[in-house]
Amino acid sequence: MNPARLRRLLVVSFPPSFRHRYGEELTALVSTCPGGREVTFDLARACLAAWFRPSFLGDGAERRRLRLEATTMTVFVLWSASTVAAAVFARAVDDPYPLSGLRSWGWTTYQSGTAVFELTSGLVLVAGFAYWLQVVAAAWRRRDGTVLAPALLPPAVVVLWLAVTAGVVVLGHRLTNGSDRHIAAQGPSTLGGWLVLATYVAFTLGCVVACSVSAVRALSRSRLSLRLVAGSTIVAGVVSAALVVITITAVLSLSCVLMIGGIGAPDTAVAAVPVVLLVLASAASVASSIRGVHALVTHRETSA
Amino acid sequence: MASLAERAKHGYAMLQDIQTTTGYRMGPGTLYGALARLEERGLIEALEATDPRRRPYRLTTRGVAVLSEQLDTMRRFAAMGRRRLDRGIPALGLA
Numbered sequence: 001m002n003p004a005r006l007r008r009l010l011v012v013s014f015p016p017s018f019r020h021r022y023g024e025e026l027t028a029l030v031s032t033c034p035g036g037r038e039v040t041f042d043l044a045r046a047c048l049a050a051w052f053r054p055s056f057l058g059d060g061a062e063r064r065r066l067r068l069e070a071t072t073m074t075v076f077v078l079w080s081a082s083t084v085a086a087a088v089f090a091r092a093v094d095d096p097y098p099l100s101g102l103r104s105w106g107w108t109t110y111q112s113g114t115a116v117f118e119l120t121s122g123l124v125l126v127a128g129f130a131y132w133l134q135v136v137a138a139a140w141r142r143r144d145g146t147v148l149a150p151a152l153l154p155p156a157v158v159v160l161w162l163a164v165t166a167g168v169v170v171l172g173h174r175l176t177n178g179s180d181r182h183i184a185a186q187g188p189s190t191l192g193g194w195l196v197l198a199t200y201v202a203f204t205l206g207c208v209v210a211c212s213v214s215a216v217r218a219l220s221r222s223r224l225s226l227r228l229v230a231g232s233t234i235v236a237g238v239v240s241a242a243l244v245v246i247t248i249t250a251v252l253s254l255s256c257v258l259m260i261g262g263i264g265a266p267d268t269a270v271a272a273v274p275v276v277l278l279v280l281a282s283a284a285s286v287a288s289s290i291r292g293v294h295a296l297v298t299h300r301e302t303s304a
Numbered sequence: 305m306a307s308l309a310e311r312a313k314h315g316y317a318m319l320q321d322i323q324t325t326t327g328y329r330m331g332p333g334t335l336y337g338a339l340a341r342l343e344e345r346g347l348i349e350a351l352e353a354t355d356p357r358r359r360p361y362r363l364t365t366r367g368v369a370v371l372s373e374q375l376d377t378m379r380r381f382a383a384m385g386r387r388r389l390d391r392g393i394p395a396l397g398l399a
Contacts, residue, residue: 010333022336028357029315029332042331055340 003040004031010043016073016220017066018050021057061226064295068229071292073216075236078281078288079124080212082243084205085274085281086117089250092271093257106256113249120242127235128215135222144221151218154211161207168200233292240289243282250275305347305363305371312351312362315339342367 007030011023033039051074056066093110132151139147224232254275258268307313307321315335322330339361342348347367353359363371 018340022340024357025315025359026332026336029319029336032316033319033332038329039331043333046331046333046337049337050340055344057343 003036007040007043010040010047013047014050015054015070016216017054017056017070020220064298065226065229067295068226068233068292069219069224071288071295072229072232072236073219074288075239075285076124076128077212077216078285079120079239079243080208082246082278082281083121084208085277086246086250089254089271089274089278090114092274093253106253109249109256110253113246113253116242116245116249120239120246123235123242124239127232131219131224131228131232132215134224134228135218138222138224139218147218147221150214150221153214157207157210157214161204164200164203168196171196230296233289233296236285237289237293240282240285243278243285247275247278247282250278305342305367306375308348308361308363308367309371312360314353314358314360316358318361347371 008027011027011030012019014023014026030039030043054067054070056063056070058066132154135147136151139151254271257271307318307325313321315332319330319332319335322328322335339348343350343361346364347370348361349364351360351362
């Protein structure tokens with residue numbers, strides 16, 4: 001990638017609160033700053049640091065609002081990434097059929113994690129829809145296109161993804177001569193099939209990134225009230241707790257798979273990568289939730 | 305903070321000043337990370353600017369007090385180090 005483009009990408013990867021305050025200045029400075037790779041590394045390191053230790057400006061209430069908003073957005077993005085990781089893990093362990101030997105406690109643990117995942121997905125969908133309505137209604141009253149455009153993108157992307165997925169399923173059904181198995185479950189047998197699968201996976205990842213980025217953008221531009229972001233922080237705390245449970249069940253299931261030794265090295269890697277991602281996502285999610293809940297409790301104590 | 309001790313400066317001027325005075329080539333990400341923390345703590349503040357891409361920063365009253373205290377601490381530390389080294393050089397047989 002072009003170094004200048006990579007630097008611009010790094011600048012827009014900073015947390016929304018940081019970008020909103022310093023984005024223009026940092027972009028201008030980076031464009032005039034001499035230097036090669038060290039500037040790129042410096043930006044990448046500073047971007048990570050800004051996510052791990054965000055700064056918030058304004059009076060006490062505004063800082064709390066920004067803190068709670070940051071927790072909501074961070075947990076939402078991590079949850080979105082975790083859905084992909086969980087799907088890849090399920091593909092390795094449970095698709096087209098459960099691994100032979102994955103029975104008793106290992107299978108029970110895996111099923112428990114799946115149930116928690118599905119329940120939490122429902123919670124994220126319901127809560128997300130409620131907040132989406134708030135954001136869209138407020139932006140519609142203000143005729144604010146800068147919020148409406150990113151807020152309306154996720155539903156459009158979801159509809160597109162469902163349509164493409166339906167197309168892939170129908171294609172797979174035809175290619176497998178009416179077998180009930182999904183094309184991805186059997187694994188493509190031709191180069192064309194692999195290309196279709198790789199394109200579909202890349203498309204799915206692109207959809208997740210587009211939904212996450214646009215939702216975060218809409219939320220950060222809409223400036224929801226402290227009361228609303230306080231509610232979303234509680235939901236984020238529940239989602240983080242669920243993510244920890246899902247991660248623990250995934251680790252236990254993977255341990256069981258490894259003990260059984262029922263899969264080869266490539267499949268073990270396919271199962272292990274999402275588990276590592278889940279561990280990292282749940283750790284970051286819990287850290288952000290603790291900060292958010294701390295800000296929430298401090299606010300309540302101050303209000304009381 | 306010491307870069308802002310004399311007058312307000314924008315980001316690029318701070319980077320140049322830091323490189324000239326210390327020889328350290330600070331990156332733009334590190335600089336703005338530091339500015340964000342200092343502004344959050346109320347030690348510096350941004351001034352109004354016609355061009356929002358070149359906003360100057362200056363020390364606040366609290367920032368002046370904190371910088372002054374830190375410089376005093378560093379001066380005492382440097383003086384103590386110098387005294388000990390002066391006493392230590394003959395004792396170490398390096399004179």
